[in-house]
Amino acid sequence: MSVFKIVIIGSGNVAYQLAWHLHNSGHEIIQIVSRHIDAAKWIGNLMEVPSTNRYSEVSLLADIYLLTVKDDAIDEVANQLNLADKVIAHTSGSVGLNALQKASKNYGVFYPLQTLSRNVSVDFSHIPICIDASNSHTAIRLKELAATLTNKIIEADDQKRLAIHVAAVFANNFTNHLFSIAQMLLERNGLSFEILKPLIHETVRKIQNHDPLNVQTGPAIRHDEHTIKKHLDFLKDDHQFAEIYSALTEDIQQWKIGNEA
Numbered sequence: 119m120s121v122f123k124i125v126i127i128g129s130g131n132v133a134y135q136l137a138w139h140l141h142n143s144g145h146e147i148i149q150i151v152s153r154h155i156d157a158a159k160w161i162g163n164l165m166e167v168p169s170t171n172r173y174s175e176v177s178l179l180a181d182i183y184l185l186t187v188k189d190d191a192i193d194e195v196a197n198q199l200n201l202a203d204k205v206i207a208h209t210s211g212s213v214g215l216n217a218l219q220k221a222s223k224n225y226g227v228f229y230p231l232q233t234l235s236r237n238v239s240v241d242f243s244h245i246p247i248c249i250d251a252s253n254s255h256t257a258i259r260l261k262e263l264a265a266t267l268t269n270k271i272i273e274a275d276d277q278k279r280l281a282i283h284v285a286a287v288f289a290n291n292f293t294n295h296l297f298s299i300a301q302m303l304l305e306r307n308g309l310s311f312e313i314l315k316p317l318i319h320e321t322v323r324k325i326q327n328h329d330p331l332n333v334q335t336g337p338a339i340r341h342d343e344h345t346i347k348k349h350l351d352f353l354k355d356d357h358q359f360a361e362i363y364s365a366l367t368e369d370i371q372q373w374k375i376g377n378e379a
């Protein structure tokens with residue numbers, strides 16, 4: 119197994135998860151760099167490595183630099199780094215590969231296709247990692263690094279990665295938001311979100327072996343228009359929820375027609 123010296127830039131969810139799992143996989147995390155020193159120190163202290171909040175103090179002794187700041191800050195931070203020919207990769211699904219070209223000539227993308235939170239542990243061996251790179255040397259290094267975490271490595275250029283990220287936003291971020299709405303509606307009526315968990319579990323279990331389109335149920339696909347009207351009346355004081363309900367109902371009904379054609 120290749121063992122790398124790694125600098126992690128950023129101190130959020132992805133920084134923590136990658137630092138922790140790469141450290142546990144035998145790599146040497148040599149520095150945590152983040153604009154808020156307390157957050158950098160918190161991660162650094164877990165693996166007894168130094169941290170800094172100054173880009174001018176970024177160690178030049180690492181093999182790989184993982185830039186884990188939020189999408190909109192990647193450009194700004196990359197432009198403050200001068201790593202010559204060191205390998206640097208960002209971890210975003212949607213930011214272009216070339217965003218890092220001022221930081222090094224060996225740049226790439228190391229995008230873990232999973233929802234990562236600092237306070238929720240994950241098994242990285244189940245997580246696909248999407249790789250892209252400015253040249254084959256960088257691609258090989260990033261794939262070697264990814265292979266120490268998972269055997270699910272996907273080569274994806276900017277366009278493919280964007281498609282993956284948009285799909286992931288629908289599959290994860292939007293469904294999770296819908297779970298939050300469901301929880302609010304239940305709790306407002308004195309009911310616990312717990313009662314929905316078997317339903318949520320079954321929804322996810324079913325799509326392991328079926329296309330989601332083929333296992334859709336509910337009033338929209340049945341065209342139970344009286345029920346749909348009753349649901350919209352129930353939501354009459356929650357305009358935003360009613361709009362979401364109507365938009366999704368309409369889309370489900372259009373897809374059914376499209377599928378039958």
Ligand SMILES: NC(=O)c1ccc[n+]([C@@H]2O[C@H](COP(=O)([O-])OP(=O)(O)OC[C@H]3O[C@@H](n4cnc5c(N)ncnc54)[C@H](OP(=O)(O)O)[C@@H]3O)[C@@H](O)[C@H]2O)c1
Nearest residue numbers: 128129130131132154186187188189191209210232233234
């Ligand atoms: N979380 C996920 O599920 C996930 C999965 C795959 C990929 N990603 C990608 O990974 C990257 C990080 O996501 P995250 O979830 O870890 O985000 P996060 O928890 O919000 O952390 C973002 C990090 O960016 C730093 N940052 C924000 N604005 C900055 C600026 N102007 N200059 C310098 N640093 C700045 C933050 O520093 P402060 O704490 O000082 O604000 C923080 O360290 C993003 O590109 C995201 O698309 C996320």
